[in-house]
Amino acid sequence: MxxxxxxxxxxxxxxxxxxxxxxxxxxxxRGARIVLYGAVFDPTAQPSDVVVIVRGPDAxxxxxxxxxxxxxxxxxxxxxFEGAPGFYMAASTRPLGEIASFGTLRRLGAGVDHLAINAPxxxxxxxxxxxxxxxxxxxxxxYLDWRRAVVRLKEQSGLYAADEQGVTFVDRGLFKAEIDxxxxxxxxxxxxxxxxxxxxxxxxxxxxxxxxxxxGIERALYLFAHNRPWSYGLVSxxxxxxxxxxASVAFRRN
Amino acid sequence: xxxxxxxxxxxxxxxxxxxxxxxVGFISxxxxxxxxxxxxxxxxxxGIPPVVAVASEANHVAASSTSGVISYTxxxxxxxxxxxxLAAGGAVGSFIGVEIxxxxxxxxxADLVVSLSYLIFLGVIGAxxxxxxxxxxxxxxxxDPPKRRKDRRPPWLYGLPFKMRFPRSRLxxxxxxxxxxxxxxxxxxxxxxxxxxxVLVPAMVYILRMPAGVVVGTSLFQIIITTSLTSVLQAxxxxxxxxxxxxxxxxxxxxxxxxxxxxxxxxxxEELRALLALIVLAVGLRMGLGLFFTPDEPFVLxxxxx
Numbered sequence: 001m002x003x004x005x006x007x008x009x010x011x012x013x014x015x016x017x018x019x020x021x022x023x024x025x026x027x028x029x030r031g032a033r034i035v036l037y038g039a040v041f042d043p044t045a046q047p048s049d050v051v052v053i054v055r056g057p058d059a060x061x062x063x064x065x066x067x068x069x070x071x072x073x074x075x076x077x078x079x080x081f082e083g084a085p086g087f088y089m090a091a092s093t094r095p096l097g098e099i100a101s102f103g104t105l106r107r108l109g110a111g112v113d114h115l116a117i118n119a120p121x122x123x124x125x126x127x128x129x130x131x132x133x134x135x136x137x138x139x140x141x142x143y144l145d146w147r148r149a150v151v152r153l154k155e156q157s158g159l160y161a162a163d164e165q166g167v168t169f170v171d172r173g174l175f176k177a178e179i180d181x182x183x184x185x186x187x188x189x190x191x192x193x194x195x196x197x198x199x200x201x202x203x204x205x206x207x208x209x210x211x212x213x214x215x216g217i218e219r220a221l222y223l224f225a226h227n228r229p230w231s232y233g234l235v236s237x238x239x240x241x242x243x244x245x246x247a248s249v250a251f252r253r254n
Numbered sequence: 255x256x257x258x259x260x261x262x263x264x265x266x267x268x269x270x271x272x273x274x275x276x277x278v279g280f281i282s283x284x285x286x287x288x289x290x291x292x293x294x295x296x297x298x299x300x301g302i303p304p305v306v307a308v309a310s311e312a313n314h315v316a317a318s319s320t321s322g323v324i325s326y327t328x329x330x331x332x333x334x335x336x337x338x339x340l341a342a343g344g345a346v347g348s349f350i351g352v353e354i355x356x357x358x359x360x361x362x363x364a365d366l367v368v369s370l371s372y373l374i375f376l377g378v379i380g381a382x383x384x385x386x387x388x389x390x391x392x393x394x395x396x397x398d399p400p401k402r403r404k405d406r407r408p409p410w411l412y413g414l415p416f417k418m419r420f421p422r423s424r425l426x427x428x429x430x431x432x433x434x435x436x437x438x439x440x441x442x443x444x445x446x447x448x449x450x451x452x453v454l455v456p457a458m459v460y461i462l463r464m465p466a467g468v469v470v471g472t473s474l475f476q477i478i479i480t481t482s483l484t485s486v487l488q489a490x491x492x493x494x495x496x497x498x499x500x501x502x503x504x505x506x507x508x509x510x511x512x513x514x515x516x517x518x519x520x521x522x523x524e525e526l527r528a529l530l531a532l533i534v535l536a537v538g539l540r541m542g543l544g545l546f547f548t549p550d551e552p553f554v555l556x557x558x559x560x
Contacts, residue, residue, distance in 0.1 A: 027498075029258040030265050062556040064362045072545045078362035078556055149553035183258065183265040218260040225261055225493050233489025236497045237482045240313045240504055244320025244478075247508030251325075 012042035014050065014196035014204040021208075023181060024215035031158075034179040034210065038194055041173065049092065049099045049197040050167045052177045053110055054210070056087025056159075057188030063150060081150055083116045086186035087159050091166025091177045100200045108195065108202065112151045112162050119146070158182035179210075187212055261496035262306040268502055270300075275506030279318045282507070283325075283514025284521075285470070285530045288315035288449020288477045291376060292533070293503065295541055302499065304368065305359065308447030309488035310500045315449040316481040317504035319474045321511040326471030333422035333468045336432060337475035340454070343433035344480035347440020352487045355445050362556060366545070371446050373542020379452055380535030387528035394524070423464045423472075431462060436476065444484050449477035452534055466523060 016038030023032045040048050060082050064075035092099060096111045106114045154160040159182060167177045179192070190210040195202045214222050225232045257268045274296060282289035290311050297307035326332050358364040416429045435457050439450035454473045458464045464472070489495040518526065 025258060027258050028256070030256055062362065064554050064556060066549050066552050066554065068548075072366075073547075073549055074366050074545075075362045075554060146553070149551075150555075153551070153553060153555045184263065214260065218258060221260040221497060225489065225495070225497075229493050230486065230490040232493075232497070233486035233495060236313050236489060236495050236500060237316060237485050239497065239501060240317035240485070241320050241478070241482065243501075243504050244317040244322075244508050244511075245324065247321045247512055248324035251512040252328075 010041075010043065012040065012044065012046070012048065012196060012198060012203050014194055014206055015039050015041065016052075016192075016194040016206050016208060018179075018192060018208050018210060021210055023185075023210070023212045025187065025212060026214075026216045026218055029183060029218075031183045031185070032181045034181065036177045036179060036192060036194070036208070037174070038176075038206070039174050040196055042196075042198075046198050049094055050175050050177075051090065051092040051096065051099060051110055051195040051197060052167055052179075053108075053193045053195070054087065054089040054091075054179050054190060055085040055193075056186050056190050056212075057085070058083065059086045059186065060084075061150070063146065063153075065146070065149075079119050079146060080121050081117050081119050081146075083118055084150055084154070085115070086188065087181070087190065088112065088115065088154070089161045089163070089166075089179055091161075091163045091179075093165070093167045093169070093175075095164045096162075099197050100202070104200065104202070110195070112155075112160055115151070117147055117150055119143075157184055159184060181212065185212055187214055257498065257502070259302075259306075259496050259499050261494065262302050262310075262499055264301055264303075266300065266302070266499070266502075271499070271502040272506040275314065275318075275503035276510035277506075278503075279321070279507035279510025280514040280517075281510075281533070282315075282318045282451075283322045283511035283516075284518045285451070285455070285514075285526060287451030287455065287473070287530070288319055288481065289451075289507075290315045290443075290448035290481075291372070291446065291452055291537055294447035295372070295537060297499075302496075304365065305492065305494045306496050306499070308355075308368075308444075309485065309492060309494035310496045310503070311447040312443065312449075312481040312485040312488060313495055313497075313500035314503040314507050316478055316485060317500075318507035318511040319449060319478045319481065321508040322515050323471060323474040323478060325512065325515045326474060329471075330422075331468050332471035332475050333420055333464070334472075334475065335418075336420045336423055336425075336462075336464065336468075337472045337479070339418070339429050339432045340436040340439070340472075340476040341479035343436020343438075344440035344443070344450075344476060345436075345483055347437040347442075348444050348480055348484045348487060349440075350437070351441035351444025352484065352491055354441065356492065358445075359556075365554070368446060369541050369545050371442065372538050373545070374538075375442065375446075375453065376534045376538025377542065379456060380531050380533075380538055382531075383456060383527055384531035384535060387524045387531060390524045391528060420464075423462075423468055425462070425464065427462070435461070436480075439476075440480050440484075443480050444488075449481050451477055452530075470518075 019035040062078040064078045066073045090111050169175045192208040194206040196204040255268045256265045258265045278289040278293045294311045418429050443450045451473050458469045
């Protein structure tokens, strides 16, 4: 049944806000939990589903596969993957597959299976069966194994998560989702997209921003290490030598 | 009490790290080694990225070696001239080693080379030291006279040009063997995140034939220079030195090294060597044998883009 709103009623809409928009990574940082609250405005009271997608900054990542060579497990040549967000969370009111079709989810990049992770350096285009510019990956049949491994390893470190019951309605039209940032969450600008689905189609969309940044002494040290790396190295060695000397003097007095 | 490390970007338990630093510092002072070969694997095991562990560990080794070397200097057990020659080679080795390490990381083979180096170097040196020290312990137990040390030194030590006098070590030898040894240890230092004492100490005893009394202090002295340089190079080239991590480790490390240096005079040299050999062997096997087991997870994520 195609969705068609009656002309006299306003269209359904979703609205949302984050409890925190700026996460400060200080020396006591042990991850953070951010709560997203939102409301669905729908005069027709159709069945609605809410999907929340949180993405951290994209960073290319390298992955290798261990292969056995002469009895020893060694790493293969590393493969560079692009398009993998540094943090990714998909929370929804129901399993994504029940909310929308494969094509819709793929188009929106909703769900870890629909992330546009690829390895551009491994790809080349060739003509196959008379079709020009077919993208072929050098990883061949194993490509899916590699892609799944990216997701699996990221999930293990808490950086990717899919929660099929992560969005809960706390009251009529009022919903809530929790975003858990692990300690390893990358620094940068995050986006939270909130979709309202009705009849398998996204009918409303909201975008909210979130910044994770180093603060205080952590930030000062990080900037020092990256902006003046040689001075930073000299200072850290000076600390080491001074500490060694101080300990030896202190012990001599005793 | 957890603390977030700004460069490693992980959260660690501070008291555990300080205690580890102290334990490794004690071993460092006791045996005259930097202790990096123990600490680096432990840090990796605790979840610190290997590149950060290797680079920050060089800093920690520099601190505990400084702490140790000062007490050896007071006992006149440091041959500064020999240490300087070794360090000159070590400086060259550090440059080469840091570049090799960058190149290996690009190829994705850094883990393999680190594990293999641990297995080969620690395995061989540990086994040799163990058999040598056990033989001499057994000989003493049986009451046999100690084997007379061969005074005939290998001719190549003397045949080579550029001879130099090392009064503290009572040697007059070519500078080529110590420099080559220094280069080799410098490379190991950068690749394995170690000071290289476990190679230097036996090499000074068996190859350079230095008197046992000055070996440990001289080794520590050369380690300070090499690891300080490695630390600056790693910070400058790779930005992988975590000063918070290094400071946590060295708080315990410098104190442990003092206690260890004092305790060393209470043990017999052979017993100390046998104990060190066991530790070296265990670490080498632990790091290396993993290469032969089928991994649970066939894929590995690597940090960064190269």
